[in-house]
Amino acid sequence: DIQMTQSPSSLAASVGDRVTITCRASQGFGHYVAWFQQRPGKAPKSLIYGTSSLQSGVPSRFSGSRSGTEFTLTISSLQPEDFATYYCQQYHSFPLTFGQGTRLEVK
């Protein structure tokens, strides 16, 4: 199974900050990584697929990138609605696996 190690587990930031969340895959597999946002008490929302492609309707302040087996989600300028938990996921092979999640909190 491919393990996705996500960091940090929590992060405190302020509106307007630039934040970065990282997932490291246990093996190389190309660009098959997605990112999801989950607000408290709500269902997940798809943000990014294929490492860096935005799902329809996702604001351009969200971006994704890859360096080797390390995948990064960046929010360029935090908005109040962005405080949530974020998950990475690999879909290169079954079983599909998620990172442990990063809780983004207000500083």
Place this chain on the structure above:
Amino acid sequence: EVRLLESGGALVHPGGSLRLSCATSGFTFNDFAMYWVRQAPGRGLDWVSAMSGGAGTTYYAESVSGRFTIYRDIPKNTLYLQMSSVRDEDTATYYCAKGASFATGIIDSWGLGTLVTVS
């Protein structure tokens, strides 16, 4: 607009059975892969099962293989998850999700979830 509405969550005893449903609308159901993903209370996301569009090839997490069955009713545009021999660790909110194509891979839409409690 894509809509996914789960139902069927309930309190069930260990060893019991339950069927979850996901009623869909807003897309051609048979053309897209579908997924079940669960989330135990206070925990992260955990993939359970998937079905491809078209031929309907199925996939399962090891933790549920042999106990859960994913299937669909195409005329009813509904996805199901039959859960058998449930365990305490199956307690979770179960989300239905839609793929971006017939092939399994990218998830683009999620339902609101249905809560299963095993106790």
